[in-house]
Amino acid sequence: MNIVLTGFMATGKTEISKAISEISKYNLVDTDDMIVEQEGITINEIFDKCGEEYFRKTECEVIKKAAEMKNVVIATGGGVVLNEQNIENLRKTGVIFNLSPDFSVIRERLEEARKTRPLLKQDSIENIKKRFDDRKPFYDNCDYKIKVIHGRTPRSYAMEILEIMESRQGAEKQ
Numbered sequence: 001m002n003i004v005l006t007g008f009m010a011t012g013k014t015e016i017s018k019a020i021s022e023i024s025k026y027n028l029v030d031t032d033d034m035i036v037e038q039e040g041i042t043i044n045e046i047f048d049k050c051g052e053e054y055f056r057k058t059e060c061e062v063i064k065k066a067a068e069m070k071n072v073v074i075a076t077g078g079g080v081v082l083n084e085q086n087i088e089n090l091r092k093t094g095v096i097f098n099l100s101p102d103f104s105v106i107r108e109r110l111e112e113a114r115k116t117r118p119l120l121k122q123d124s125i126e127n128i129k130k131r132f133d134d135r136k137p138f139y140d141n142c143d144y145k146i147k148v149i150h151g152r153t154p155r156s157y158a159m160e161i162l163e164i165m166e167s168r169q170g171a172e173k174q
Contacts, residue, residue: 002067002070002095004094005076006096006099006142007101007139007148009078011101016154019153019158020161021073026073029073031076035055043077059083067092091143097144100139101147101148103129110125110128
């Protein structure tokens, strides 16, 4: 089974997936990187030139490809959970983990993230908080919730996720 990481922007999906890949048999797949490679332009450029609808359609195609891979940890974009088909495809071959911080954690990470996150460019904290709250029910539809707090390392989250996977796989064998 694959490991799928979901979560709002700036929750640590990329860093935690790298840590999982470094200490396990799972190869790393980042869906945003797959999109950039496929389209030949950055995520910001896709949003600017083609719009969010085009990005989400492309993201859906990439998710389907990623879900067909084996023994991978998949870092997804923050909005991947908004499309039910994405979740269905990912769940066929993977266990979906939601990285779940309080908004205070997100708020602290926003200033740096504003440089690289397309939906943040001209967004107010109030709009970001609303998006965070609006997406909560979609994140709640994941298999496991991992609480993201200040001061934990990506490796500690990776170990927690790998322990859950090991326990789950052991239970499935019985």
